[in-house]
Amino acid sequence: MAQNMEMRIDIKVGLNLRFEGAPEQTLLGRVVSDTVAVQLQDYRGLQPKLQVASGDRVLVGQPLLQDRGRPELVATAPVAGTVKSINRGARRRLSQIILQADGAESVPFPTFDSRQIDGLGAAKVREALQQSGLWLALRARPFDCVASPAIQPRALFITAIDSNPLAADPAVVIEARREEFIAGVSALAQLPSGNTYVCLAPDTNIPLPQNARVQRAEFGGPHPAGLPGTHLHATGLEVRREPDLWHVGYQDVIAFGSLLLRGQLDGERVIALAGPGVENPGLMQVRLGSALSALPVPHKEMDKQVIAGPLLGLAKKADYLGRFDLQVSVFPAGASVRKSGGIWRNAALRLLATPRTSESLPPVVRPHAGMLPVEVFERVWPYRTSPAALLRAVLIGDPDDAVQLGCLGLAEEDLALCNLVCPSGQDYAGALRRTLERIEQQL
Template sequence: DIKLTGVPNQEIIQAPTPKSVSILPNHFRNVKPKLLVKEGDIVNIGSPLFFDKTKPEVKWASPASGQIRTIQFGARRVVEKIEIAIKDNEKISFPALTKLNLESLDRNKILDIILEANLFTLIRQRPFNKVADPKDTPRDIFISGHNSSPLSVDLQNLIEQERDAFQTGLTLLNKLTEGTVFLTLRSPIQFENVSVQTISGPHPSGNVGIQIHHTKPLKPGEVIWSVNAQHVITLGKLFKTGSYDPAVIVSIGGSGATNPSTVKTITGVNIGLLVEEQNLKEPARLISGDVLTGKTVENADFLGFYDSSVSIINDDVKRPFLGMLSPGSSRTKYSLTKAFLSFGNKAFNFTSSQNGELRAMVPLNAWEDVLPMDIYPNPLYRAILAQDIEEMEKLGIWECDDEDFALCSFACPSKIDVGGVVRDGLDLMEKEG
């Protein structure tokens, strides 16, 4: 594990009510958004904001009730941001379902309800880790109830607190696959309509891709769906209450946080609102997501749709003069060797400095040491650079996602963005069909 200072207190507190929220269409992989609203329109919680041109039945729900304040476009008029000024708490409602009603529903009816509620975007698929296609029937569905990434929310505690809604979500997801719903937890909890398995060990043990690899690996031509544990609760509440609950639990921590905490807020909340209690003094790097896979953001930006943490680290962009000749030993610096052999559970005060720049690749097994998959990352990396699709398939790229290679990027002595290259390879595979 990467032990960081500023671990959040896991007691959940209510965050201040935001004045606006935002959905960021360009954060969704391979989605071509088509707007259903314009600036000035009034929307309710659950109202459709846009749809994917390649899958018109898949729409994105508004996480707030109010007025469309801003629609921001990028190059070629690509929609980058839809900001909603919150005015009230009006929701689009559907008939609530009892347990007996839910058990009587077939797959098509459940899909219709999720699509009509504009919440199918909560379901992602492997390969490619993108919004799933409702026309597909997944081989299996995987849910990770253990978040092993640094400074993350304790999902197991949250699942226990929202047990009824989580069970409802599991029941409906079980009807969407002819295979098995696999739920991976840190310690066992009994649920119906699901295969519960436990996992232990350091990060990336909580990544759903790692769990798929060690449970039932993905083969070419197969499709697996995955759902974030918090989104299972959201789907469960949709069927239990008849409306979309946009609540999300977010951890706020890191070396730059003065009051590391876990808060309850809503999807798409403003980053500045979440960190205003942290009294940031030194130059700080704000990250929507964890420090390994998140995106750098500013106070004026908004939380990513699938993110459940805000990481704050000190922003160090200075390069030490003659750093390679500085006195002392490697004991004064962080390294994988020292982390595993010497410091035990000591927490580190990381900054944004990567201690060097991109350099020649040296195969020292640094990637292999932190990738718990039966995949050879070095040959796969070379095959991707060569755009050798046949070799990429042989080396198992269908099982991969860039988040599973984040530790390889962190450990790489050559400062190579291994995860980014894997993402390029997956994009090429999808483009070539």
């Protein structure tokens, strides 16, 4: 039987932030939201064409929309019910589909046993992903867009580590669904021409299928040790302009394994509900796209704001969970969200750095006198390149220099710590996205 390859990477720089209200790593219950949202902002690169109208009945796994140029790419319903509303944003672009959940009927999909899954082949794996809508969980670098079905990936990164503050421990979630996770990894590993890297925290007891092309990659150290950009960079793979390095989250791997074993689309995820505004922080099972108003908050006696998404990178005030949101945090109303940089506290919250970092740098405090800005960035920059030149290139919008300096392997979340520690409050994450869009337009 083929043995898994193993690698261990220790991230020496970064920043771990600790807040009050860390979640107990225990599933506390299940929340049933009467309405859920499918949000188009979660699917970069998709050109949507509606397949339903307001008032239509839908089943779990039924297509709601498809890509105009690639009709095999569909977004499917995570619940059974009725299309409550179809919302549009600027220039009448489709932005959101709201579903009223009132049933459990599901579109049936083919089932396979574990031995069959091991030998499915890339074509059948692609077919299952596309028909179920789970293909949209695959994201590609560069550009961090929906993976193209016309491309065979050189490598696949399965993110089974989360170094964001107040996040759920992936090992806890995976342990409860070992069979589905192993099945999902086994199937997805048939897609790339090269290795599938299952990225984990050190010494994590997460099971893997016995496959020589499935590599166990452990990442230790502070945030951003849990980000796909860090994992991709650590392998030393060249990032080309063709988006052929893919990544996928561990709960989507579980959902795909469940689809193959059970023949039904799993429209639920486990999230961390945490923060100083939650009395009993822990893990909750929720529907994809659940309304935040359905969650059991607020509890403590304070004015609050509820934030969806990781605190370092893409945290946002919203009415519904996004497709990739695996945490919801509740903070005092006075806390502010820095653009693409995270949520920060008023004086009531504690902000600490781990011993691996030389000092804590709250965003409201400038570095001490005499420290050059480049030194600030180097303390949170885990990549081989020097940060100063790249950050300058994306700020001025120079795509040629940015490519030479390594921007193609990055997404906004990878520059969130630079936003945080920047003494002048620059939005490097937003500048990176604009630069990537210019590069993509040139292709």
